[in-house]
Each structure stands twice: as C-alpha cells, then as structure tokens.
Amino acid sequence: MAADWNELPDEEFRKVFRSWVDENCPPHLRYMRKQRPLFDEVAEWYHALAAKGWLAPTWPQEHGGMGLSPAKHMIYVEEWGRLGCPRIPDHGIGLVGPLLIQYGTQEQKAHYLPRILSGEHVWCQGYSEPNAGSDLASLRTQAVLDGDEFVINGQKIWTTLAHCANWIFVLVRTDKEAKPQRGITVLLADLASPGVRVRPITNLRGEADFCEVFFDNVRVPVKNLVGKVNEGWTVAKSVLGHERIFLGAPTRPEYALGRLERLAEARGAFDDPAFVSRYAKLRLDLYDLGSSFERFAKVLRSGGELGADVSMLKIFTTELYQRITEEMLLVAGEEARFADDLDAGNGQVDAMNLFLDSRAPAIFGGSNEIQKNILAKAVLELPG
Amino acid sequence: MPQAMFDDPDGMLAMLRESAAGFAAQHSGTKSLRDKRASAGDLDKQAWKAMAEAGWTGLLLPEGLGGAGLGMREQAVLSEALGRALIAEPVAMAAVFSGALLANVSVSEERTRLCAGIADSSVIAVPAWQNPSKSSHARPVVATATAGGFALTGEKHFVDAARSATDFLVVADCSEGCLLLSVPAASAGVTINERPGIDGAMIASLTFAGCEVPESLVLARAESADALLESPILHARLALAAELAGIASRALEITIGYTKDRVQFGKPIASFQAIQHRLVDMWSDAEFACAAVVNAVETLDAGDVRAAQLAVLAAKARTGDAAFSICRRALHLHGAMGFTDECDIGLYLKRAINLNATLGQSEALRLQFVDLERAA
Numbered sequence: 188m189a190a191d192w193n194e195l196p197d198e199e200f201r202k203v204f205r206s207w208v209d210e211n212c213p214p215h216l217r218y219m220r221k222q223r224p225l226f227d228e229v230a231e232w233y234h235a236l237a238a239k240g241w242l243a244p245t246w247p248q249e250h251g252g253m254g255l256s257p258a259k260h261m262i263y264v265e266e267w268g269r270l271g272c273p274r275i276p277d278h279g280i281g282l283v284g285p286l287l288i289q290y291g292t293q294e295q296k297a298h299y300l301p302r303i304l305s306g307e308h309v310w311c312q313g314y315s316e317p318n319a320g321s322d323l324a325s326l327r328t329q330a331v332l333d334g335d336e337f338v339i340n341g342q343k344i345w346t347t348l349a350h351c352a353n354w355i356f357v358l359v360r361t362d363k364e365a366k367p368q369r370g371i372t373v374l375l376a377d378l379a380s381p382g383v384r385v386r387p388i389t390n391l392r393g394e395a396d397f398c399e400v401f402f403d404n405v406r407v408p409v410k411n412l413v414g415k416v417n418e419g420w421t422v423a424k425s426v427l428g429h430e431r432i433f434l435g436a437p438t439r440p441e442y443a444l445g446r447l448e449r450l451a452e453a454r455g456a457f458d459d460p461a462f463v464s465r466y467a468k469l470r471l472d473l474y475d476l477g478s479s480f481e482r483f484a485k486v487l488r489s490g491g492e493l494g495a496d497v498s499m500l501k502i503f504t505t506e507l508y509q510r511i512t513e514e515m516l517l518v519a520g521e522e523a524r525f526a527d528d529l530d531a532g533n534g535q536v537d538a539m540n541l542f543l544d545s546r547a548p549a550i551f552g553g554s555n556e557i558q559k560n561i562l563a564k565a566v567l568e569l570p571g
Numbered sequence: 572m573p574q575a576m577f578d579d580p581d582g583m584l585a586m587l588r589e590s591a592a593g594f595a596a597q598h599s600g601t602k603s604l605r606d607k608r609a610s611a612g613d614l615d616k617q618a619w620k621a622m623a624e625a626g627w628t629g630l631l632l633p634e635g636l637g638g639a640g641l642g643m644r645e646q647a648v649l650s651e652a653l654g655r656a657l658i659a660e661p662v663a664m665a666a667v668f669s670g671a672l673l674a675n676v677s678v679s680e681e682r683t684r685l686c687a688g689i690a691d692s693s694v695i696a697v698p699a700w701q702n703p704s705k706s707s708h709a710r711p712v713v714a715t716a717t718a719g720g721f722a723l724t725g726e727k728h729f730v731d732a733a734r735s736a737t738d739f740l741v742v743a744d745c746s747e748g749c750l751l752l753s754v755p756a757a758s759a760g761v762t763i764n765e766r767p768g769i770d771g772a773m774i775a776s777l778t779f780a781g782c783e784v785p786e787s788l789v790l791a792r793a794e795s796a797d798a799l800l801e802s803p804i805l806h807a808r809l810a811l812a813a814e815l816a817g818i819a820s821r822a823l824e825i826t827i828g829y830t831k832d833r834v835q836f837g838k839p840i841a842s843f844q845a846i847q848h849r850l851v852d853m854w855s856d857a858e859f860a861c862a863a864v865v866n867a868v869e870t871l872d873a874g875d876v877r878a879a880q881l882a883v884l885a886a887k888a889r890t891g892d893a894a895f896s897i898c899r900r901a902l903h904l905h906g907a908m909g910f911t912d913e914c915d916i917g918l919y920l921k922r923a924i925n926l927n928a929t930l931g932q933s934e935a936l937r938l939q940f941v942d943l944e945r946a947a
Contacts, residue, residue, distance in 0.1 A: 457945075467937035470944075474881075475889050478866035479859050482576060499855040556848070563847035567827060567854055570842040 193256045197488075200259055204241075205266045211235050218271035220537065222544060223396040225351040226276045226309045233275050237304050243280050245430075250288060250296065251304050257429040257487040268438045276348050279303035279310040281430070283356050286373075290414040290422050299375070313343040313357035313376075313400060314423070320345075321557045323358075324367040324420065328402060330359035330374060335409045337361075337374055339382075339402040345551075349398035350387045353378050357402075362417050373419035375411040382406075391543045429493055432483050434552045435500020437476045443511040443545070444473055446536050447518070453531035456518050465514060472507050476500070495565035498558045505549040512542040573820040573857035575651055575813065575864045577644055584648045590625060591652030597621075600657035601915050604922070607659075608771030614735035619660055620692045628666045629690025631806070632674065636686035643806065647813035647868050651861075654817025657915075659770055659922055661697070661731040663810040663929070665689075669696045671803035672740055672751065676791040681753050685738065695735050696753070699727035699777050700742040700800060712779050714743040714750050720786040721745070721752065723760070723779040729929075733763045733775030741779075742796050751791040751799050752784050759783070770921040805880060808887040808930050809867050815890035815926050816860040819897045822919040823853050826901040829916075833906070846904065853897045860893035877947075881940055888936040891927035898923045 192200055216224075216232055226233070236242040244263045246252020255263060284303055287295050302308040319326035328341025339359055349355065355376050362370030378385065382405040387395035414422045447469070456462040483497050515538035516523040528535035549555050563569045577584055603615045622628055630646055632638020639645075646667060653662060666689065673686055673696075688694020703709035703726050712725035723743055730739070739754045739761070754761065760782030765773040793799045827850060830841035840846050867886035871879040898920035902909040909916050927933065 463938065463941060464934065467934075467941045470941055471885055471888055471937050474885050474940075475859055475863050475866075478885075479862040482862045482865065485576075496858070499858055503855065503859070559848045559851040560844070562851045562854070563844075567847075567850055569827070569847050569850065570831065570839050 192253055192259055195259075197258065197262060201262050201266060204263060205270065207239065207241075208266060208270055208272065211239070212270060212272045216273045219273045220540065221394060222274065222392075223348060223394070224273050224275075225348065226306070227351065229273045229275050230306065232273065233306055236275075237306065242304055243284060246280075246284050246288065246300075250284070250300050252284075256490075258484075258490075260429070261432070261484055261487060264433055264436070268436075276309050276311075276351060278312050278348070278352070278356070279308060279354075282312055283310045283354075283375075286356070286413060286422060286425070289425065290373075292410075294410070295375075295413070308354045309348075309352045310354050310356055311346050311349040311352035311378075311398075311400075313346055313349075313355045315345045316342060317344050321554055323423075324371070326358055326360060326371065328357070328359050329363070330361050330372060330407070332361075332409070333406075336406045337409065337412070339374070339376065339405040339407060341402050343400040343402075344388075345397045346385075346400045347397045349378070349385045349400050350395065355383075355400060356413075358419055358423055361419075365417065368420040370417050371419040371423070372416050373413040373422045374407050375413060376402075376405060376407045380405050380407070391546065392540060429487055431493060431497050432480070432487065432500065434548075435480065435483075435497060435504050437473060437480055437504055439545070439548065440473050440476065440504055440507040440511055443508055443515070443541050444469060446538070446541060447511055447515050449534070450515055450518050450529060450531050450536045450538060453536075454518055454520075462518065465517075469507070469511050469514060472503075472510075476503055476507060479503070495561055498553070498562060501552065502555045502558050505545075505555060508545045508548060512538070512545040516542055572824055573816070573854065573861045575647060575816060575861045575868075577648065577865060577868070584645065587645055587648050588652050591649060591656070594621065594625060595652075595656030595658060598658065600653075600659060601918055604657060604659050604771045604918055608767075611765070611767070611773055612734075613661075613765075613773040613775075614665075614695065614732040615660060616735065618658065619695070619735075622660065622662075623690065623692030626690075627662070628692055629670070629686070631667060631670045632686050632690055636673075636683065637690035638670070638686065639690075643809055643868050643871055646806075646810055647864055650810045650813035651817035651820075651864070654814035655821040657818070657821070657918060657922060659772065661772075663807045663814065663926075664731045665695055665697050665736075667810040668698050668803045668807040669740055671806040672698060672799065673790070675799070675802055676751060679787075679790065681788055682790055685740075685753060688737070694737050695732060696738040696740055697730055697732050697736045698742075698803065699730045699733075699739045699754075700796070701727060701729045703728055703776075709776075712741060712743040714745040714752065714784075716745070717783065719783075720789065721750065721784050723752070723754070723782040723784060726776055726778050728776045730775045730777055731772070733777060734765065734773060739777065740790070741777075742799060744796075745792075747792065748794040749792070749796045749799065750789055751793070753788040753790055754782065754784055768925055770918070770925040804930060805871075805883050809864070809871065809883050811926050811929055812860075812867065812883070812886040812890040813864050815887075815894040815923065816857070816864050818919055818923050818926070819857045819860050819890065819894040822894070822898045822901045822916060822923070823850070823857050825916060825919070826850065826853070826904050829905055829908075840904075849900060849904065853900055856893040856897055860890040863889040877943070881943060884936045884940040884943070887931065888933040888940070891923075891933045891936075894923035895920075895927045 243252035244255045248254040316326050330337040330339045361372040382403040384401040386399045528537045598618045626639040629638035634640040702711035709726040714721040736756045741752045743750050760780045762778040763775045765775045768774040833840050863886040867882040870882035908914050
C-alpha cells in the first residue's frame with residue numbers, strides 16, 4: 188500500500204511532490220509553448236508519473252491513484268504549474284477515470300483504468316457538436332440499439348486532442364422524443380472502429396488542438412455503455428467537482444503579467460504614466476484574484492464543498508488574461524503587426540501568441556455568458 | 572450574498588454581526604443620514620453614544636486604556652455591518668484613525684483622558700492632519716514655540732465631525748519636524764469652516780490663528796508626519812474598505828430585491844437576461860471586494876508590514892471601485908425611482924462616493940501599490 192498522502196502536513200507534501208517533479212520532469216518539456224502537446228510529445232513524462240504512481244492524483248489508491256484530498260490536489264496542481272510542467276493529454280485521468288470509478292461496472296473499471304495509467308488508451312471527450320455548444324443538451328449524434336451493439340451516426344466538434352487519442356467518451360442521443368436532457372447516453376468508443384473519421388482543426392495560434400470527429404454507422408458493443416441508457420446527462424454533468432476551481436486559477440494571467448512586465452521594462456513603458464495607470468489596474472486585478480481564489484481554496488482545505496459561486500473566478504481570470512494580453516499588443520506599438528515573438532532585451536516575449544491564446548478560455552469550459560446564466564439562477568436566485 | 576468570510580471558531584464575529592444588526596434595527600441609518608443633511612449635522616450623538624456603550628468606539632483601543640482590546644478582524648466585521656446598514660457615523664476617522672494615532676504615542680495624562688473618552692463617548696476626538704492642496708493659497712499648520720507650549724497658525728482640511736468634536740488631534744509642522752497636539756475644540760483661535768459632504772454630513776476645514784496649546788497637550792514629536800500617520804492611515808483605510816464592502820453588498824441586495832418585484836412586460840425585470848448579467852457582474856464585484864478585505868485583515872495579522880500595506884491599498888482600491896460602481900449600476904436598475912431622493916439607493920451611492928474618496932481614491936491607491944511593490 189502506498190503512503191497516505193493526506194496524512195502529510197500540506198507543506199511537507201508540497202516539498203516531497205515538488206522535489207521529485209523537479210528532478211524527474213525532463214527540462215526540455217518545461218514551459219512548452221504548446222498549450223496542448225500531443226501524447227507522444229510528452230509520453231516520457233506521462234510514463235514517469237505512472238511509474239511513480241503519481242499520474243492520477245484524485246483516483247482512489249485501490250485504482251492506482253494517489254487518493255488526494257481536494258486540498259492536496261490543489262498543491263499538486265500549483266506545483267505542477269510553478270515548475271512549468273507540460274499539460275499531458277489528461278481526459279483519461281481527469282474525466283474518464285473518475286466517471287468509471289463512479290458509474291462504471293466492475294469489468295469496465297478493471298479493463299479501462301489500468302490502460303489509462305499505462306498510456307495504452309488515450310482518451311478524448313466527445314461532447315460538443317456543430318449545433319450543440321453552449322446548449323449541449325440539444326446534441327443530435329444518435330445511437331440506435333441493434334442487437335447487442337449501438338450504432339452511432341453524427342458528428343462531434345471541438346474534440347480536444349482527438350487526433351492523438353484512440354478512445355472517445357461520447358454523448359449520444361438515444362431518445363428523440365424525451366426532453367433533451369432525458370434522452371442522452373454515455374458510450375465508450377474505440378476510435379479505430381470502422382466508420383470513425385477524425386479531422387484536426389487548426390486554431391488561431393496555428394496549432395491543431397482540437398478536431399472534428401465523424402461517426403458513420405459506428406458499431407459499439409452494449410458493454411461500452413456507462414451508467415444507464417438515457418441517463419447520460421447526469422453522468423456527463425458530474426465530472427467537475429472541486430476541480431471547477433482550477434478553471435478559475437490565476438495561472439494564465441499570472442504568467443501573462445510577468446511577460447507584460449518583461450516587455451514593458453524592455454520598452455521603457457514604466458516611464459509612461461498612462462501605461463503605469465493601466466498596468467496598475469491589471470496588477471491589482473491579479474492580486475485581488477489571488478484573494479478571491481484563496482477564499483474558495485480555504486473551503487476545500489477545510490473539507491467543504493464548492494458551490495456554483497466558484498465560477499465567478501473563471502469569468503474573472505479569463506477576462507483578465509485577455510486584458511493583459513491586449514495591453515501587451517498596445518506596448519508593442521507598431522510591432523504588434525508581427526506574427527512572431529518580440530525582442531525584450533534578454534529574451535523573447537510571445538505577445539501575439541498569448542493574445543491569441545487568451546481568446547479561448549473565455550469560451551471553453553462553459554462560455555462566460557453561460558456562467559453568468561448559471562450564477563443568476565443558482566446563486567442570485569433570479570426568476571427564469 | 573457577499574460577506575467578508577473570516578474563520579470564526581468561537582462565534583465572536585457572528586455575535587458582533589448580530590449586535591450590529593440589532594443596533595441597526597433601533598437606529599435607522601438612512602433616517603439618521605437624512606436628519607443630518609436637514610440639520611447640517613456631522614455626527615448623530617445619540618447613535619454615537621449607543622455605539623460607545625456597545626464598545627465600538629473603543630473597539631481597537633487596549634483594555635488598559637478603556638477600550639475593548641480587539642483587532643482589525645473585529646473592526647472589519649463591525650465596519651462592514653455598519654456599511655450595510657448605512658450607519659454613516661465617522662467610525663473610521665473618529666474611532667479607528669484617532670485610536671491608532673493615540674495608540675502609538677507615549678503615555679501621558681492627556682492620552683489617557685482622550686482614550687477613555689473615545690471609548691465612553693465623552694470625548695469626540697477627530698484627526699486634523701490633512702494640509703491644504705498645493706494649489707490653495709491656504710498654508711499648512713505651523714507650530715511656533717511659546718513660553719508655555721506652542722502657537723498654531725494655518726489650516727487643516729477634510730476634518731470629519733468637526734462641529735461635534737470635543738478635541739482635535741492636530742498634526743503640525745515645527746522647527747524640529749512634526750508634532751501631534753491635542754487641541755480642545757473650543758480653543759480661542761480655531762475657526763471651523765464647514766461644507767456639505769455628498770452623503771449629508773458636514774466636512775470642515777479648520778483655521779488656526781495663533782491658537783495657544785500648552786506643552787501638556789503635546790502628544791508626540793516626530794521627524795516627519797509620515798511616522799505619525801502611517802499606522803492610522805493603514806487602519807482607517809482598512810476600516811473604510813470594510814465599510815465600503817458592506818455598502819456594496821447591501822446595495823446589490825436591495826437591487827436584486829427591487830428587480831424581482833418590479834414587473835414590466837408582465838414579468839419581473841430580474842427575469843431578463845440583460846438585467847441578470849448586470850446583477851451577476853455586480854455580485855462578482857461585491858464578492859471580490861469582500862475577499863480583498865479578508866486578505867487585508869489576514870495579511871495585517873500575519874505581521875509583515877510591507878505586505879500589509881500592499882494588501883490594504885488593494886482592499887481600499889477594490890472596495891472603493893466596487894461600492895461606487897455597484898451603486899451607480901444599482902441606481903440605474905431602479906429606473907426613474909433610483910433618481911428620486913425618496914429612494915434609499917441614492918443614499919448608498921452618495922455614501923460610497925464619500926468613502927471612496929476618503930484617504931485616497933482607487934486610482935491613486937493602485938499607483939501607490941505599484942510604486943511600493945516595484946521599489947523592492
């Protein structure tokens with residue numbers, strides 16, 4: 188039996204985790220420019236974590252995870268970010284594993300969980316469709332039962348890293364007559380199945396993070412059903428528990444502000460009172476985001492559960508990230524015409540790269556407008 | 572709804588909130604504000620006395636000096652609650668600022684008298700430390716040595732509750748630096764010049780014309796005014812921040828209530844998305860304000876002076892912006908009703924404007940933050 192990490196004092200755990208990660212995460216993978224590297228690009232780090240037993244921080248130890256409490260998990264994520272470790276394709280660890288642990292059969296757990304840890308199965312998440320984005324429940328990709336197989340037809344889009352995955356966790360419609368939320372089912376599909384086609388989509392940064400996934404009479408055995416038929420909405424919605432706090436973490440604006448400072452120093456912008464005034468607003472917004480983040484982190488540390496109100500952090504941090512990168516382009520002056528990085532004395536600043544990157548987080552994970560709709564109902568209790 | 576969330580293991584803070592709510596039920600803040608405005612007043616003596624009886628005017632003063640010996644955590648909870656109820660008494664200046672000024676000076680009979688008096692409300696001692704602006708033809712107060720003490724000449728601006736004060740705590744320049752003097756309000760040679768404050772209470776400037784102050788009323792000597800004022804400004808700003816957070820949260824609640832009640836096109840206007848998103852933005856701003864206050868109190872408690880200064884600058888800037896902008900939006904969401912004097916939301920806006928501009932507006936505080944942080 189591995190150590191019970193939750194027994195360690197927070198700072199002790201932080202030290203143990205940090206020093207091992209610092210020694211074992213390959214230097215050439217630190218601070219990658221790519222936000223979402225492909226599996227093969229970071230495989231050595233993935234396997235190193237797996238060998239150490241530290242790949243799945245929140246899975247129970249009996250399933251090969253670390254069994255971390257939310258408080259310890261926060262430390263794990265913080266240190267990961269501070270050491271500049273790359274993001275690994277984590278849909279298996281973060282999404283499929285927890286869902287199977289909660290809703291899967293014994294066979295499913297025994298089959299899939301070890302294959303996630305070994306890297307044999309790389310997962311992607313088939314949720315959004317061309318006409319089901321914010322209104323996810325209106326999804327139309329359908330699955331019809333035919334003997335002991337479901338037959339899937341339809342299309343998914345914005346499927347992150349589908350082109351390096353070999354399995355997909357897919358939401359399908361199994362009842363067209365029921366209310367939208369009542370006719371959805373979760374299936375596990377092998378992307379090597381006949382009839383699946385994956386087409387990467389190049390984003391504004393010139394990278395292919397996400398894909399379209401087409402299903403043309405794709406046959407999936409009934410045993411790949413997760414939970415019950417037509418009850419997939421509940422399964423799909425349960426994925427994010429305490430992890431919603433990470434959508435609101437100050438990591439991105441923090442990094443971007445550091446780059447802005449570097450650029451501003453190199454260009455003498457701190458001598459310009461107009462810049463300093465704008466900078467001060469951004470700096471204080473970041474500082475105060477830290478205070479608000481800490482408020483929710485405290486809830487987790489004391490063993491409490493997060494409410495819907497935590498998504499205020501997601502709105503704030505994504506908008507702040509955008510405003511900081513907009514300021515970078517302002518400081519760049521006419522050099523904002525260039526696609527490549529800016530010279531900032533001792534090093535380059537990827538102002539344009541960050542500006543473009545900052546467009547995405549306000550959209551994904553539930554657009555900020557959707558977050559506001561939820562907050563209006565769930566927190567302010569405003570009438571429908 | 573938004574509130575500064577502190578750990579409260581012994582329930583002390585909850586009790587303080589309850590007693591503030593009980594106080595507010597007996598002393599209507601909005602009525603008191605309107606009365607003050609009608610009578611050109613600057614302090615509600617009845618309310619102030621009751622606050623002293625509750626232990627609030629001397630909350631931060633050590634027990635040995637007649638106070639309650641509590642900390643900024645309790646002060647923040649109290650100030651937030653007073654802000655919510657719009658109990659617009661000069662707590663931040665006449666209790667917190669004055670108390671912090673006196674806490675740092677050496678023991679004297681006068682100091683003992685002032686502290687005990689602040690705690691039991693027999694003394695209303697208000698700070699008079701702000702100099703006229705550089706563009707003004709008025710001169711700051713200078714203390715010239717006399718046979719038995721000092722003579723004061725010059726002006727001090729932005730003095731709260733000057734008409735109600737029994738004593739002024741005057742910071743004056745002198746040949747060796749700077750003095751803190753206790754000046755009885757009725758002293759010969761002191762003139763009070765009042766102007767109406769935006770929230771209804773009068774704000775004064777004081778003119779000293781050869782005002783004689785005996786040596787026994789010199790509370791402190793310092794090389795510079797900063798040495799005397801750093802701690803009072805820090806603590807008063809934090810109290811103001813908490814009060815502003817309370818104003819912000821309450822103005823939001825009032826507005827949510829109004830938009831739920833107000834029916835147009837056959838529906839409560841709170842059911843419209845345009846209104847809902849505005850309310851969510853206001854709510855988020857109020858939450859950020861409360862979290863900034865908590866951070867400032869905890870950072871102050873942790874004891875690193877520079878970190879505390881940064882945290883307090885941030886909290887005052889955040890809460891000032893939040894209260895002012897939430898009240899502006901609140902007023903708008905009340906429609907034409909919001910523009911009437913009868914509707915309380917306008918009182919919240921005016922109080923927010925006043926406190927936001929007290930001891931530094933947000934922009935100035937942010938620039939101070941950046942200066943301080945980048946100086947390291």
